[in-house]
Amino acid sequence: EDKVVQSPLSLVVHEGDTVTLNCSYEVTNFRSLLWYKQEKKAPTFLFMLTSSGIEKKSGRLSSILDKKELSSILNITATQTGDSAIYLCAALYNTNAGKSTFGDGTTLTVKP
Amino acid sequence: SQTIHQWPATLVQPVGSPLSLECTVEGTSNPNLYWYRQAAGRGLQLLFYSVGIGQISSEVPQNLSASRPQDRQFILSSKKLLLSDSGFYLCAWRGGTGSHGNTIYFGEGSWLTVV
Numbered sequence: 001e002d003k004v005v006q007s008p009l010s011l012v013v014h015e016g017d018t019v020t021l022n023c024s025y026e027v028t029n030f031r032s033l034l035w036y037k038q039e040k041k042a043p044t045f046l047f048m049l050t051s052s053g054i055e056k057k058s059g060r061l062s063s064i065l066d067k068k069e070l071s072s073i074l075n076i077t078a079t080q081t082g083d084s085a086i087y088l089c090a091a092l093y094n095t096n097a098g099k100s101t102f103g104d105g106t107t108l109t110v111k112p
Numbered sequence: 113s114q115t116i117h118q119w120p121a122t123l124v125q126p127v128g129s130p131l132s133l134e135c136t137v138e139g140t141s142n143p144n145l146y147w148y149r150q151a152a153g154r155g156l157q158l159l160f161y162s163v164g165i166g167q168i169s170s171e172v173p174q175n176l177s178a179s180r181p182q183d184r185q186f187i188l189s190s191k192k193l194l195l196s197d198s199g200f201y202l203c204a205w206r207g208g209t210g211s212h213g214n215t216i217y218f219g220e221g222s223w224l225t226v227v
Contacts, residue, residue, distance in 0.1 A: 004155075032214040042202055042221040043156075048214050088155060092214060097163055098144045098206045099171075100216055102155035 002027040004091050006103035013079055014111050021074040021106045023089030031094035033065050033072045038086040038105070046074070046087075079110045114139035118203040118219035125226055131176075131190040133222050135203030138184065143205040145186040146216065147178055150200040162186060198226045 007022045025033065032050045036043035047056045049065035049072060056063050060079075065072045076083055086105040093099050118135040125131060137143050144163055148156040158171045160178035168178050175194050179187045186203055203219040 034215060036218075042218040045215060045217060050214060090156075090216070092206075092216065097161055097169065098213070098216070099146075099158060099161060102157075104153075104155040 002091070002101050004089055004101050004103040006087075006089050006106050008106060009104065010107040010109070012109045012111065015080055017079050017110075018075065018077045019079060019108060021076075021087050021089075021108070022071065023073070023103055024069075024071040025089075025091040025101075026070060027091045027093060027101060029094045030067075030091060031098075032092045034090040034092060034100070035063055035072070035074050036088040036090070038088055039084075043088055076108075079108075081110050081112055084108055084110045114205070114217070116203060116205050116217060116219040118201075118222055120222060121220060122223040123225070125193050125224065127195055127226055128192045131188070131193050131197070131224070133188040133201055133203070133224075135186045135188075135219055136184055137186075137205045140184070140205070142183060145180065146204040146206070147176075147186065147188045148202040148204060148218075150202065152199075156202065160188070193226045195226050198224055200224075 004025045032048050034048055035046040047063040052065050052067035060077045063074045086107050088105045090100045090102040115138045146161045147159045149159055150156050160170055162168050162180045165180055176190050201222045204216045206216050
């Protein structure tokens with residue numbers, strides 16, 4: 001059965017810390033790995049990864065895909081309280097339907 | 113640019129009442145459309161997807177149905193709501209080609225409470 005597993009489930013850090021969120025996937029017909037940030041509303045898109053080893057970066061956030069290990073990490077440096085959210089990872093299938101499987105998310109809390 | 117909207121944003125419905133959530137996408141044609149549900153503290157569960165007008169696929173057996181009467185319109189319905197239908201419902205789209213074809217974008221979401 002296809003699955004996406006995120007770890008840790010929750011994380012509490014202080015402002016300025018660096019965090020690494022993990023996502024592993026086991027899906028047939030993989031197309032891309034997606035990361036989202038969710039703050040009590042709809043998820044907002046962060047990164048889309050298709051190629052192994054190529055880091056994508058946006059400000060203090062970065063992400064990379066390892067297709068050999070079937071995993072991805074999301075790094076956040078110099079965390080701020082505004083980074084507190086649920087971070088979701090999803091694997092998109094390479095089919096016409098373009099279905100996806102989501103992990104249960106990592107809840108990040110950044111304390112001042 | 114592409115945008116997606118869904119409504120209503122929140123609703124409180126009694127058990128046994130009907131439901132209709134609507135979603136529209138602008139700025140793209142023939143998108144793949146999806147309805148997800150998110151239970152508290154959990155990830156997203158895919159309920160329905162559609163690759164074209166009138167084409168609906170259901171992922172899980174449930175009390176809900178979906179329809180796609182127009183290319184960029186997707187509707188989630190129920191004839192009689194159950195308490196277990198409460199949750200956060202999200203409409204989403206994926207473009208068929210290019211970088212958008214690799215990504216799913218979400219509408220604003222609808223909070224449904226069945227009482």
